[in-house]
Amino acid sequence: MSRVAPLVVALAVALPTFYPAAQACGDKFLMAGRGAKFQRAYASVYPGNVLIYTRASKDPKAAMSDPQFYKALRQAGHTVSVIEDWTLLEQALKTVAVDVVLVDVAEAHRLQPVVATSLAHADAMYVAFPSSKSIAVQKDVPCRLKSSDGTIKYLNELENVMKARSKHAKNS
Numbered sequence: 001m002s003r004v005a006p007l008v009v010a011l012a013v014a015l016p017t018f019y020p021a022a023q024a025c026g027d028k029f030l031m032a033g034r035g036a037k038f039q040r041a042y043a044s045v046y047p048g049n050v051l052i053y054t055r056a057s058k059d060p061k062a063a064m065s066d067p068q069f070y071k072a073l074r075q076a077g078h079t080v081s082v083i084e085d086w087t088l089l090e091q092a093l094k095t096v097a098v099d100v101v102l103v104d105v106a107e108a109h110r111l112q113p114v115v116a117t118s119l120a121h122a123d124a125m126y127v128a129f130p131s132s133k134s135i136a137v138q139k140d141v142p143c144r145l146k147s148s149d150g151t152i153k154y155l156n157e158l159e160n161v162m163k164a165r166s167k168h169a170k171n172s
Contacts, residue, residue, distance in 0.1 A: 042155060046162035047077035048099035051122070053089050053107070054082065062147035063154055064102060064127060072151045078158070086110075093118035100161055102154075104129050108141040123161050 050073060054064045063069045073080045081096075083089045092098065097120040103111055105126040115122050126143040144157055 042072075042076050042152075044077040044155070044159055044162065046159060046166050047079075048158075048162045048165070049079045049097060049120075050081070050100050050102065050158065051089070051092060051096075051098045052080065052082045052102045053084075053086075053104075053111075054102075055084055055104075062127075062129065063149060063151060064147065069151055069154070072155065073158075076155055090114050093122060095119065098122040099165060100125055100158060102127060105141060105143045106131075123165060125157060125161060 070080050093114055101122050101124050105128050115124050127145045127147055128143050129147045
């Protein structure tokens with residue numbers, strides 16, 4: 001019995017080191033290829049209703065035309081609607097509470113009166129397309145996004161706009 005006791009104690013101490021579930025919390029993320037991708041882990045602090053106005057004739061490589069872009073916005077917590085017809089856009093802004101409208105900067109002067117009378121007074125985020133460079137963009141139209149920007153840039157700018165809307169709503 002005296003020989004068996006130290007053997008049992010040594011086995012009881014050594015066994016958990018060989019068992020994979022005994023690793024510390026988070027150690028499995030340090031192994032190669034097991035961490036979460038940033039886009040999957042990205043969750044918006046200020047989720048909102050996003051309306052994207054895009055025409056089929058625009059750059060098909062642009063993020064605004066990519067279904068994966070819509071998926072990333074949804075995974076971040078936003079509600080996404082895509083409209084390709086101007087009259088439907090006007091109708092949606094009058095009937096649905098939209099927080100942010102993503103639109104080509106060339107449509108800025110056409111969109112501003114519609115947004116001013118919208119149900120939730122939506123904010124416009126303008127995107128510069130290569131075809132809109134020929135149109136002179138006035139200084140009064142803030143355009144911080146390009147059609148070639150990645151999804152993360154769009155998510156960051158959208159988060160900034162939603163944060164500003166949240167602060168404005170608290171102050172009102």
